[in-house]
Amino acid sequence: MAPIKALNTEELLFEEKTLYQPPLEELREVIQSTLAKNFENVSVEVTACPDLKSAEYGLMDSGLGGSPMLLEVGGPPYLLPLVQRDKLYNVKEICQKSMNGGKILAVGAGAGPHPLRSSNCEGIYNMSISSDGQLKNGSYTAKVSGLEESCVLESIPDTEPRCALLLNLFVCRGEPGSVIKITCKKRTGHLNFIECIRQGLLQKYGEKCVGMGGIFKINQGKAYQHVMRDFSKTPINNEKELNQWLKFFEMPATLNALGVLITHENDLDLRLQHFHSFSTSNWGGHYHYDTTPETVEYEAYFNVAERIVRVDKPLETHKFGRD
Ligand SMILES: [Zn+2]
Numbered sequence: 001m002a003p004i005k006a007l008n009t010e011e012l013l014f015e016e017k018t019l020y021q022p023p024l025e026e027l028r029e030v031i032q033s034t035l036a037k038n039f040e041n042v043s044v045e046v047t048a049c050p051d052l053k054s055a056e057y058g059l060m061d062s063g064l065g066g067s068p069m070l071l072e073v074g075g076p077p078y079l080l081p082l083v084q085r086d087k088l089y090n091v092k093e094i095c096q097k098s099m100n101g102g103k104i105l106a107v108g109a110g111a112g113p114h115p116l117r118s119s120n121c122e123g124i125y126n127m128s129i130s131s132d133g134q135l136k137n138g139s140y141t142a143k144v145s146g147l148e149e150s151c152v153l154e155s156i157p158d159t160e161p162r163c164a165l166l167l168n169l170f171v172c173r174g175e176p177g178s179v180i181k182i183t184c185k186k187r188t189g190h191l192n193f194i195e196c197i198r199q200g201l202l203q204k205y206g207e208k209c210v211g212m213g214g215i216f217k218i219n220q221g222k223a224y225q226h227v228m229r230d231f232s233k234t235p236i237n238n239e240k241e242l243n244q245w246l247k248f249f250e251m252p253a254t255l256n257a258l259g260v261l262i263t264h265e266n267d268l269d270l271r272l273q274h275f276h277s278f279s280t281s282n283w284g285g286h287y288h289y290d291t292t293p294e295t296v297e298y299e300a301y302f303n304v305a306e307r308i309v310r311v312d313k314p315l316e317t318h319k320f321g322r323d
Helices: 024-036 091-099 193-205 239-245
Strands: 014-018 039-048 069-074 088-090 104-111 122-129 135-137 140-145 150-155 162-172 178-187 211-220 222-227 247-252 255-262 273-278 285-290 297-304 307-311
Touching (some): 024 178, 069 091, 091 104, 091 162, 091 307, 122 162, 122 255, 122 273, 140 222, 140 273, 162 211, 162 255, 178 211, 193 211, 193 273, 193 285, 247 285, 255 285
Parallel strands (some): 069 307, 104 255
Antiparallel strands (some): 039 178, 104 122, 104 162, 122 140, 140 150, 178 297, 211 255, 222 247, 255 273
16 A cells, blocks of 8 residues: 555645734633632642753743744544545644744644554644754654553654644744743542633633643543544444544543643634643543542643634534544
C-alpha cells in the first residue's frame, strides 16, 4: 500500500476570527469564583510563567507567551460514523501558516498520525518549531494494544509532523510572560475542572468569545480518560455506540494535560474543550473528569488567546463525539 500523504496545506480552507481578550486580572477573578463553586480549595493568580520546559511540565518551550492563538483542524465528522483515512494534516505547516512563520510552540489534543502506528491512536501534541523550520517533537501517541487492551504511550519522532482527523492546539511563540496559574483540590461539585472554568467564562462574557489554552497537571488522584481503539469497521452513529467503541481507563496521577477551551462555537463549528494528557509511565489519553474528588489536586497554567484559526472545517457536520 502506498504511504498516505498529508493533505496539501495550501489547499485547505483557513478561516480566522478575533477573540475577546479580557485582562488576565479580570480572568483571574472570574476563574476563582467559578472554581470556588466546584472545589473546596482554590487559588488563582496572575504570575510569571514558570519554566514549562522543566521536567515536571515537559513542554518543548518555556512559556505560553507571544501571539497566543487557538487552532482547530478538521473535526469529529471525519472520524464518525466512519473514518476518512485521507484526513491527514501537516501540523508543522499549518502552524507556520497560521503564525506567519517564526518560532512556535504548539500544544494540545488531536488524533495521532495513524500511519505511524498502523492503528488509530490519540495524539498528545507538544511541538516546537524553530524560525528556520526545525520541528522538535515532545508529542506522544496513546493507543489500545493487545488482547488485554492495555494503554501504550509512545513518543512521536521529530521526523513526524502529521496528525489525523481532528486537532485542537494552543499555539504561541513559547515566550515567557504572565499567565493564569490555578491550583485547586477537593472537588465538591459535579463539573470537571475544564468545564467548570469554561462555564464561568461563558456566563461572564456571553456572546464575546473567549479562548484559553496551556497545560494542567493532575498531581494527586485519578482521572477517567479514553483512548480510541483502532478504527471501527461498522458505522458509529450516536454517543452510546461511540462510548462502546472508546476504551476507558482510570489513569493515576501524575498526568500532564495539554489543550484548549473556548466559550462558544463562534460560528466556526468548534469543539469547546479538548485536553489530552501524557505521563512518565504508560498512561496517556483524553481527559473527561477526575474520579477522586476527595484527593484530586490540579495545577494549571493558561494564557488567553487573541484569535482562533479554523482549518478544513467539515461541511457536513454533526454534534456528537465532542465531550
Ligand atoms: Zn480527544
